Amino acid sequence: MKPIGGIEVRSMNYSHKNVDIGVQAYQLGEEFQMLMAGPPPTGNSFTALLELPANQAMELLHSPGAADSPTELPLKRHHNMSHRSARNHPHDCAPAFPSNAALNEGATKYSGISTAAAFGGGGQDSPESSSSANAMKVKSEPMDSGSSPNSLPHTSNPTVASKNEKHTKRKEREKGKATNKKNKTAANDNSKEGERLPYVHVRARRGQATNSHSLAERARREKINARMKLLQELVPGCSKISGTALVLDEIINHVHSLQRKVEFLSMRLAAVNPRIDFNLDSLFTAGNGSVLESNFPSMVMPLMWPDIQMLGNEQECQQQWHLGSVNQPVWTRQEGHQNLIISENSLLSYDSPANSVSLHSSQQKMEI
Amino acid sequence: MENVSQDQAKNNQIRWRSAAEQKTYSSKLVEALRHVRRSSPPDNVSSRGRAVREKADKVLAIAAKGRMRWSRAILKKRLKLRLSNHKKAKDRSKLAAAGNSRRKNLKIEVPKKKRLRPLQRRVRVLGRLVPGCRKLSLPNLLEEVTDYIAALEMQVRAMATLTELLTGANAVAGNVAESSNRLEISRQLEHPPQS
Numbered sequence: 348m349k350p351i352g353g354i355e356v357r358s359m360n361y362s363h364k365n366v367d368i369g370v371q372a373y374q375l376g377e378e379f380q381m382l383m384a385g386p387p388p389t390g391n392s393f394t395a396l397l398e399l400p401a402n403q404a405m406e407l408l409h410s411p412g413a414a415d416s417p418t419e420l421p422l423k424r425h426h427n428m429s430h431r432s433a434r435n436h437p438h439d440c441a442p443a444f445p446s447n448a449a450l451n452e453g454a455t456k457y458s459g460i461s462t463a464a465a466f467g468g469g470g471q472d473s474p475e476s477s478s479s480a481n482a483m484k485v486k487s488e489p490m491d492s493g494s495s496p497n498s499l500p501h502t503s504n505p506t507v508a509s510k511n512e513k514h515t516k517r518k519e520r521e522k523g524k525a526t527n528k529k530n531k532t533a534a535n536d537n538s539k540e541g542e543r544l545p546y547v548h549v550r551a552r553r554g555q556a557t558n559s560h561s562l563a564e565r566a567r568r569e570k571i572n573a574r575m576k577l578l579q580e581l582v583p584g585c586s587k588i589s590g591t592a593l594v595l596d597e598i599i600n601h602v603h604s605l606q607r608k609v610e611f612l613s614m615r616l617a618a619v620n621p622r623i624d625f626n627l628d629s630l631f632t633a634g635n636g637s638v639l640e641s642n643f644p645s646m647v648m649p650l651m652w653p654d655i656q657m658l659g660n661e662q663e664c665q666q667q668w669h670l671g672s673v674n675q676p677v678w679t680r681q682e683g684h685q686n687l688i689i690s691e692n693s694l695l696s697y698d699s700p701a702n703s704v705s706l707h708s709s710q711q712k713m714e715i
Numbered sequence: 716m717e718n719v720s721q722d723q724a725k726n727n728q729i730r731w732r733s734a735a736e737q738k739t740y741s742s743k744l745v746e747a748l749r750h751v752r753r754s755s756p757p758d759n760v761s762s763r764g765r766a767v768r769e770k771a772d773k774v775l776a777i778a779a780k781g782r783m784r785w786s787r788a789i790l791k792k793r794l795k796l797r798l799s800n801h802k803k804a805k806d807r808s809k810l811a812a813a814g815n816s817r818r819k820n821l822k823i824e825v826p827k828k829k830r831l832r833p834l835q836r837r838v839r840v841l842g843r844l845v846p847g848c849r850k851l852s853l854p855n856l857l858e859e860v861t862d863y864i865a866a867l868e869m870q871v872r873a874m875a876t877l878t879e880l881l882t883g884a885n886a887v888a889g890n891v892a893e894s895s896n897r898l899e900i901s902r903q904l905e906h907p908p909q910s
Contacts, residue, residue: 567854574857581864595837598860602844605867612874613768616748619881 731865736778741873743774769793772846775870783862784855788847 555565571591579585579594582601588594730736747770751763773793779786831839841860842849848859 570854571857574854574861578857578861578864581861592834592837595834595841598864599837599841599844602841602860602864602867605864605871606844608871609771609867609874610764610768612871612878613771614764615878616771616874616881617751617764617767619878619885 731862731869737869737873737876740774740778740869741877743777744771744873744877747771747774771870771874775866779862779866783866784848784851784859785846785863786866792846 555561575591575594578598579588582594582598585594585597588597748767751766751770772789776786776789838853838856839849842851842856845856845859845863848856851859
């Protein structure tokens with residue numbers, strides 16, 4: 348009775364991505380009334396949902412969330428805020444999923460029960476909310492006697508919680524395995540990826556061991572498998588391989604080869620390095636096509652100025668700066684980076700020290 | 716669902732694949748390379764190569780904006796090196812030697828003959844390959860590896876493009892310039908030009 352109402356509330360809230368965690372416990376009473384006055388045809392009543400098959404129940408849960416949200420949302424939001432205030436302060440302003448995760452964590456008392464799992468698929472919100480609602484039941488002040496089907500799980504009754512568990516378990520069994528698994532991983536990943544919370548809510552699949560250890564292990568394994576799948580897509584040639592060990596081998600090989608490539612390229616860059624000049628700025632702006640153009644003038648200019656001596660330990664780039672400022676018309680050939688070079692030239696003087704040269708070049712780069 | 720983690724991973728991958736990111740990285744790398752060129756001793760090729768590698772990794776870690784653990788580990792390593800130069804330089808040379816030999820065999824033989832299952836062994840190896848992820852649990856490690864691989868691929872692409880550009884420039888310069896000025900320039904260089 349209550350969890351369904353709670354679920355519905357949560358689903359509506361999350362569907363609107365409204366997660367405000369505040370302490371408004373005292374508004375609950377009024378909102379309970381309003382909830383109870385909610386239209387039964389939308390499937391708000393727990394008993395109504397119970398009689399339906401699980402899928403239809405899920406749909407009912409979510410369609411009211413989509414349809415009736417504008418009117419009932421403000422109410423529900425208050426409920427949720429009051430619910431969450433008891434437990435999840437640090438999670439305000441989080442998007443829907445992390446808030447779900449927070450609530451999930453809050454509901455760890457009723458471990459093994461992510462009632463969301465019972466409602467599968469898009470019901471991720473609702474299960475977590477209901478589970479959190481269960482937790483809230485214990486924590487928050489009892490607002491209702493808990494008799495009304497639509498009352499939120501504020502009424503702290505462990506017995507009711509257990510009843511909810513049974514209901515959700517029953518619904519769980521009625522559903523297919525796929526949705527359960529989805530919900531479980533959703534719950535897990537919400538709790539893990541969203542907030543890195545210590546608790547993982549796992550749902551026992553049909554026909555599997557319900558030992559808490561194996562549940563946790565299964566959750567962990569599924570997380571690992573999900574990430575391995577991502578990696579398999581990333582590493583070429585891994586999708587055909589089956590078996591974690593071989594895939595890991597491939598990944599190791601790939602990372603190792605990439606690191607070797609970086610090492611090799613860095614050696615090459617170190618060897619080529621002396622040739623780096625300020626043309627690189629223009630290269631990056633104008634693209635590769637202008638490489639030859641831009642380098643021609645830089646190399647031609649030294650030819651034209653054979654008697655310019657290198658000053659102190661200046662580098663050749665500075666010499667080209669000097670030359671460039673004189674041979675401005677040479678640069679106008681390159682329309683692509685004309686602005687860049689002319690501005691660079693304007694910044695320089697003949698006596699500019701190496702520092703200012705690098706400074707200007709870095710400024711240019713930053714403008715890029 | 717896993718949508719959250721998958722979306723994050725996909726976003727990361729998209730980030731590392733974008734041309735804008737590569738461009739940013741390349742320009743930062745060029746700036747870093749200038750520093751290397753100025754600061755490092757000109758006669759030692761290997762040390763300069765290593766310095767380049769370190770700079771490249773550092774710039775890559777900066778590009779990662781510290782979101783991932785490996786990037787923070789790289790930056791921490793650099794910081795430690797700066798703080799205590801002498802000691803760390805000695806240690807690093809030792810480690811580098813050891814690391815090079817370690818890199819050759821991917822299957823690490825643990826001297827204590829621990830009963831590591833092959834899977835666990837590979838996990839350890841992978842943890843050692845990615846900086847800062849030695850003692851990480853498998854799911855987190857896999858996440859780090861995913862991002863690290865994407866970042867490495869971008870690094871390789873950027874550096875390959877860079878070297879191509881530079882060697883192309885060198886080729887042009889080699890063809891054009893046979894002047895005394897060029898000899899003067901080459902005097903400043905650590906290596907004679909390729910022509």
